[in-house]
Amino acid sequence: MKKLASFTFLVTLLLLAGCGGKEKTKLTVPHETYKLENGLTVVLNEDKSDPIASLVILYHVGSAREVPGKTGFAHLFEHMMFQRSENVGEDECFKYIEGAGGDMNGGTSYDQTIYFELIPKNALELAMWLESDRMGFLRNTVTPQSFALQQNVVQNEKRQMVDNRPYGHTDVVILKNLYPEGHPYSWDVIGEMEDLANATVDDVKEFHKKFYIPNNATLVVSGDFEAEEVKALIEKYFGEIPAGEELKDPEPVTVTLAETxxxxxxxxxxxxxxxxxxxxxxxxxxxxxxxxxxxxxxxxxxxxxxxxxxxxxxxxxxxxxxxxxxxxxxxxxxxxxxxxxxxxxxxxxxxxxxxxxxxxxxxxxxxxxxxxxxxxxxxxxxxxxxxxxxKGFMLALYTEFTGxxxxxxxxxxxxxxxxxxxxxxxxxxxxxxxxxxxxxxxxxxxxxxxxxxxxxAGVVEEDITQATQMEVVAGGEEVIEKT
Structure with a gap:
């Protein structure tokens, strides 16, 4: 799966919005913000400078929403959301968007998961269909076989990005020592492999049901479009998805160190x-x-x-x-x-x-x-x-995190x-x-x-010669029950 390069750095950069100079620049970002009945926050930003559009969905869920013993679920779903949903076949997301001349990707950090498409304006409805299908119609496609496959993918990603690269364990060591045990930032985004190995299909389905819901997300459309047409499309594709449970935003849990x-x-x-x-x-x-x-x-x-x-x-x-x-x-x-x-x-x-x-x-x-x-x-x-x-990223971030x-x-x-x-x-x-x-x-x-x-530091490096993988049973495409 394609990865969003240096996603954490990107989010950090996006949040650095500020500046100097004594002359105050008057800036406006034209937008319309509203909510669907299911709680999905929508931000529309018309920008007709080029015949393109972006669609961004930010879910207010990252590794900080996990709990000890069940870590790595947010990152796992970053992978699974690109695989299939009830009406989109295996690995077809990229094929649809790239076939329309666009690009798509996503990434997970401590506090959010973000997905996006950058497309010609005539492919905006296609992007909405794909995003709505994996928001509302993904859980039934999480089967023992597909789950085991993505467990293996994540294990291999950890081997490549952590175990088998210079300084790969640095962040893991820092997080475990900077934050007290149980603090939401005390584990890495990729999670503990033991937790992922012990997770069940029901565990991850429940995580998706709780967090990947309209009322825990912000949808931003920015670019060349007609507002009334886009509103109708948003209602058509996202309006039928039911709201989930009401979630409270995490409270700050800053830390101090008793010793160096x-x-x-x-x-x-x-x-x-x-x-x-x-x-x-x-x-x-x-x-x-x-x-x-x-x-x-x-x-x-x-x-x-x-x-x-x-x-x-x-x-x-x-x-x-x-x-x-x-x-x-x-x-x-x-x-x-x-x-x-x-x-x-x-x-x-x-x-x-x-x-x-x-x-x-x-x-x-x-x-x-x-x-x-x-x-x-x-x-x-x-x-x-x-x-x-x-601009879509920024509108999504500020809307979701500041209201x-x-x-x-x-x-x-x-x-x-x-x-x-x-x-x-x-x-x-x-x-x-x-x-x-x-x-x-x-x-x-x-x-x-x-x-x-x-x-x-007590770092345990995996011996890749002894690495094991979850068994993935072959047998063709699984039949799933549709919602």
Whole structure:
């Protein structure tokens, strides 16, 4: 199945809507928002600049809606939703859309699952039919055979993306140590393979029944269309799907660390040591989250940033430093990532990070630096607004998570209003002198390179020569009972 590249990064980027400059730009995003009787939220955005349209459906379900012992279900359904539904045959979704000259894909993160089509405007009804069929008519196609097949697909994906790639276990180690046991962000989106192996068809059907429902989703149509015609099509294809149970939105569950945790892993696939440092921070759509976005860029983005100057220019420990703020629905994290030069001590890397922090405190930053960064964030916002696809993503995200598509404009103003005092405030409250999680991933046999005080992370790497798969019984296409 096609994958949406770097989906988590995409969602993070989409949520960075803000900026600088003293001149306030008047921006409007024309839209009509309404709900069907079954609770499906609909946003229509007419944009006739090109004869194309996008259809985006965002379900308010990701790995954070799972529970311990039953993880990985949201990611599993990302796969199953592309297989078949009651009226769409096996693997025909892509064939229909690509045959019409369009593209489709989807992705799952901690807080949402999103599906989209980018199509010629005359294929919009086709996209609606496909999306409505897998929303309302998928569960009966989840059979023991199809479930076992997708269990194998997910197992193989984990082997490729986690077990058999350099630093693949980093996020898993960080999440388990940054968040307390049972916290919705304490497991990776792909889930625990043991949970998936123990899951039953009834388990996953119940998960779909609970979360993949009209009243837990937002549908956005953006592009070249006639509103009244599209409204009729939406009612035709989605109106008959029954609402599910009423769901409450998750509440923020931010965390603090009682102590710093430093862990290491001898990585069989790593050729150079990598150091990752993570601080718990505020959740999304808060005043702090916007100041944290700016802080991350001041600390490490650009050749004049303190992290780059100390680690790359002066000490030559690495060729690059990555830092980003990831404020999400119920909590957030700021992460610094350094893939060091071969044979470089990660203890020296850690010390250099703190030296860069000290440099930040002593050299500070100018108002011009602040405005430059805010202007860059706003530029990204406008670039995305120029695409019917990204505009569809943004309208879906803001509508589902804030209740209003217009919040994107409110957030733009909030980013504009970030001050130097705001940046210093979040630096002092979330970063300076605070506990953190740090990982040292080093090549096999090079534990002398790990940061001082690190303990073994206890990573269990699957021996692919001993890997087993769920049995998939052959026998042709299964007959299913239609709704």
């Amino acid at each position: 945790k430093k862990l290491y892993h001898e990585d069989a696939f790593a050729r150079a040591p990598q150091f990752t440092m993570v601080y718990p921070v505020a959740e999304q759509f808060t005043k702090d989250s916007y100041a944290l976005d700016v802080l991350a860029q001041l600390l490490g983005v650009g050749k004049n940033s303190p992290l780059y100057k100390v680690l790359v220019k002066e000490k030559q420990l690495t060729s690059n430093v990555r830092i980003y703020n990831q404020s999400q629905e119920i909590a957030g994290q700021m992460q610094i990532n350094v893939t060091a030069n071969p044979s470089t001590s990660l203890d020296e890397v850690e010390k250099a990070v703190f030296e860069a922090f000290e440099r930040f405190e002593t050299e500070k930053f100018t108002e011009r630096d602040l405005e430059r960064i805010k202007a860059g964030i706003e530029r990204n916002f406008y670039l995305m607004m120029s695409s019917v696809m990204y 209003s598509p217009d919040f994107m404009l409110e957030e733009l103003e909030m980013q504009r209003q970030v001050t130097a005092d705001d940046v210093w405030d979040v630096y002092n409250r979330y970063i300076k002198g605070k506990n953190y999680v740090a990982t040292s991933f080093v090549p096999r046999g090079q534990t002398d390179l790990v940061a001082a005080g690190s303990v073994d």
